[in-house]
Amino acid sequence: MAEPLLSVRGLRKSFGGVHAVDGVDFDLAAGELLALIGPNGAGKSTTFNMVGGQLRADAGTIRLAGRELAGLPPRAIWRLGVGRTFQIAQTFASLTVAENVQMALLSQDRKIYGLWWRAAGHRRADALQLLAQVDMQALGDAPCSALAYGDVKRLELAIALAHRPRLLLMDEPTAGMSPAERHALMQLTRRLVSEQGTAVLFTEHSMDVVFAHADRVLVLARGRLIAQGTPAQVRADPLVQQVYLGSGAMLAPAAAQGGRVDG
Template sequence: MSLLQVKGLGKSFGGVRAVDGIDFELAAGELLALIGPNGAGKSTTFNMVNGQLRCDSGSIRLEGRELVGLRPRAIWRMGVSRTFQIAETFASLTVVENVQMALLSADHKLYSLWRPAAAHRRDDALRLLAQVGMAEQADRPCSVLAYGDVKRVELAIAMANEPKLLLMDEPTAGMAPRERNELMALTKRLVVERGLAVLFTEHSMDVVFAYADRLIVLARGRLIAQGRPAEIRDHPKVQEVYFGTGKTFEKVAAATKAAA
């Protein structure tokens, strides 16, 4: 049984149908890329799954439980985490304190004054940081980190509630090629080790084809194709609507083979 099931999802803004009755599923231990040209409905779909936008029609179920109508915090407590296109961390806090804040929230103690936040589950925070290669920088302020390291901290924060589903919005935006590959390789390892399901949007096709297990492609609010990278690369409708001649896919395929 799929972890996430999306059926008949629809959303309009005024007279514009941003998302038009799309269906897809996502299994535990799978990394699924959501791609499409600008205006395809990717962000709208992504934000409906997260609860930031309420759909006009359709169903979003996590392990059979309906998410439609729930607030983002309630969805987070059910085991759905997310990262953002622009990394969201507290720059004035240390690396470990950022993760501790997420652990406080996961433990329903965000506003508790019963003991200093800096003492809360520090060992657990350090373990999460070790998983993303940031334990040695635990006591540095986030404000002095390189951007690629900030994205790693954000990933550790997202893992604080032991998620079943991780939503990643443009995870490699603003990153150099080496940083992109390191972050996605790390994400892929977490998918395998934890049986984590990941849904991510991404404009970098080298990242998509190197790391996604499957792809779903939107155009003008409709799902036009879904399948494994090789199937999508050769899909005539995708090449026509999304890539024009399909030359972009050919370049990505060549680069992926060269990297392998």
């Protein structure tokens, strides 16, 4: 594996007496797609949110290219080159597709506060170029409210890329999408990662997406990392099979239904 862009060591977080994350270590290299999975209550959302700054770690280090992120607020982490997409896409329905990206460019240029009304005139050519990267340039003048859900998710990806992130955090990127849309979005993400050398850490419930598109997979159960490796290695791991197939006590209820693992 190449020198890691993101290095996480000894990450811990408790809520009352519950150890949600208990000593998690992992690395992520530039140009790599790393999936973080686990059954209900595994700690994956807590881990993900500590990396993004939405939660403060109780202990451990989170270093991006050697710079410590632990303890920084989300906006400071964003300024250091960490982008994010959300399970429920966050876009401005009242604006056009291009204006949504222009809003992100305004923020990148530190001109967002009090100047939202200038979005339509701000770096339109750059916004259209970003839309072209996600195959949406032709929809630049369409109202965001009229987009199909798959297009909204692609728009959110263009918005995240406006900051030129070194690390992209994708929270359930294919939630609510059809199987064809899921794989199309992840293929697009793979192409952009390859072209730009961005590292991607993503959580995902759809196991078909994980095993088809991740370079490596991290599996959490009860706050601890129980397996990591290529999709083939993780799929064959006996403890992972025990967790997901229901032969052990760590399995969450209905974990394997419909190819999804809830939590």
